[in-house]
Amino acid sequence: MKILVSDDVSEKGVELLRQHYDVDVKINLDEDALVACIGEYDGLVTRSMTHVTKRVIDAAVKLKVIGRAGVGVDSIDLKAATERGIIVVNAPTSNTIAATEHTVAMIMAITRHVPQAHNSLMSGEWDRSSFTGIQLQNKTMGIIGVGRIGSRIAKRMQAMEMKVIGYDPYIPEERFKQLGMESVDLDTLLQNSDYITMHTPLTKETRGMISADEIAKMKEGVRVINVSRGKVLDIFALAEALKSGHVAGAAVDVFPEEPLTKEKNPFLGMTNVVITPHLGASTIEAQIGVSVDVATSVIAALNGEPVTSAVNMAPIPANIYTTIHPYFDLMEKMGIIGVYLADGPMKEISVEYTGELAETETGILTTAVLKGALNPILQDTVNFVNAPEVAKSRHIAVKEVKSQDSDTFLDAVTVKVATDKGQHRIVGMLFNKTEAKIVEIDEYRVDFTPEGYLLLAPHVDQPNMIGQISTILGQAGINITGMQVGKTTTTGTNIMAIAVRDDIPNDVMLKLKAIDGILDMNLINCNLHND
Template structure:
């Protein structure tokens, strides 16, 4: 059955057509996002939900979205999506962080010019029939120092444009390296230097606990006298009341704001100040940007629903279409390894370490790690997937770590999962053969070569004669057919294991007969979601 997508906000017809052209059924209802009740009634019919800012994806809505796999936000902000709730439900949330970057950067530059030359006030005065030429004395941008807070995608474009205006640029960003700063043509600075030396400040960071009120009252008090501040990033980065006071007192010469702490902003301490330019969150409001983000989100959602490729996801590692094709068998192997550990463990898991050896270490190990954790958690919660599993593991106090290394053994590549509880440590390793089929190659340090089947049986015993006969006899007498049989032992007379691939699950009484035979230390049926 073809995937089905609901578009509940305004997207271009071209974007909607992308879904159709890719073979995805789509319902285009651009006004539905504002109708919470109606949206909740029908959301369980869809695999994907494409939105802008009008649709509010709440935890309550997600509880009704039993079929939903992906939410695509045409734009960068996802304030209208309950991300933790989506993650816990296993729903991928994507945005389009690059489609409106140029537009937002250009708006910041435009706002910088507007506040430097008092363009809005001068325009209003002239429209009123006045000719107050001497009243509107501005300043040049050329030669001034621009302090950019946040040198990411949009910030870096602002830096490039400012350099073209012959400004000197310093940038504060904890993740900005000296090499990247040199490449951008700016100088890296700490926040204190930027505050005290910049003639203009432009903010380009997301709103987080770390960045909230980054221009606090205390930091505003330290600003260079006569500075002008531009915020086209997010409301809440600046203490608006403290800035209004500094503007009124003349310590700050001007400000240009496109975003506010409360939106829609019908009131703000910055409103009606003569040296402040304000716009209603227009950073991404160009025809080109709106079209770009709509097309991008349609392509991203289609790629995921049809090929498993994940791009610009906020709650899952990105996986390209090419990676998805190559990694498919490895993703399944990692799920099987996690599932084996999960089904073998009845005690609370404390730690899981995943070793990626050889060629697989160069793949997208973040996605592979999530697949292991998903397999592990599915033993107790079958509905868990790669998105929700890491959250569930964290909530249960399971510490997940990973290690990568160059090829060390006879296999070109393998994955080994080691699990620790309060009482024991277990491990299992596997690889993918040239035929694309995952194999188990080691259990408890004992080498084996076992194909993975939907119905399997795992036994442990002391190495001695007669084990194969006992297994074959009891299973045969009870009409349980063996598709594949693998044995292994640590050394002669010591620990031994058997892993059987069966045509069907053995009944409980068959398992009891095996346990009552007196030759096995453990008898464990296993189920795998083999595709």
């Protein structure tokens, strides 16, 4: 077998591949050049510079696996690869240690004023008194998000003799006990932590979760660290708290908009903050790690072994694929909508198939629902290979029901997401076998294409509700692509479903929620999570 490496990846991974196969390294190939040569290769290893288009995949007559030396796979046409039965693998965990250690470095930097003292000495000063620090010993570290990075932070901070507490509604109590840390709610963490560090994905729940209100709940002299997602933390509210002294120090590696420009940097001139330009994964070892990890997965795939880092599914028999392949995106998006509607940790996901889908193999479609529901809430990449196991590890029951009886729609799929607080129901259909539609949410009849962002707004049935919402969105430059209004089961109330093309900033959401008569406002990101 032959492997083509089309991007500059660490030689360690290339050496590993060469122990098993003939390997050619050809860098900076454009689409035409890649199309011309790809037909002779069984495997392809890329980074972000190589675009593996449908045209490339169509020419790859021998290709069995594509390895992405990194996390994101936006440069690879997953749909085309899946249709050809080509396995696509990535390296989702290789930056874990890098991000963990960068967090520790940031914690130490703001604890002992390392950058400030360095700059002072380099400018010719000898000023010891201005840079007196504190000790980590016996302080309380609060970790928001106890996944693969947060859990490693916990171990390292425990080694520094800190008390560690954590908030993560998606981690079972048993896991907290294994880590030797206490599980608390968010308010308790904010009020009792000397240090607060964030390690969450960007979701409905985490977007803007640390704003001025949450910062006000923190104890005086707290130190705040964010090496997760920029939009989790309101950096402008943090800057104000640093100026007032309520927050003693902060370390920030990620920002709401990157690159961070001088005009949008609220920390300029401040001496009690350390900022870095998104360096969490920037280590030599991490770059070697992604190369070696993806090489290992490519070798496993070519040997016909299970590949846990696959981002698509194994080949499907042609007769089954013809029936189910139009539903893949719809199923995943229904899972995404379900988790956005969930009122707490998911306990059960049920998928009911009617019509033609009830007569065929649908396991991979149910997996697509799980992938959609789990990817927005987890740092770990969830794919068609590992989604069932991830759901099991999160104690989420999965049920599949097939029926020819339907109260409303034939050839429909119903996804039910249950939590301790209740259940939400989403019904989806394909019109003309191509056009995906959501036709019911809970007891409400709707009709929208699950693309972009969707605002669901139950409200009092009174004049000018549509006008007020439209005005606020228009003033913010946000285009409305569709809108529906229907009655709810509560007398005197309606629900509005508004489709918009772009994300809605937190300040605009606050204005919308403040409209008199709005009972709730839920922004759902219907876009697929491919990294």
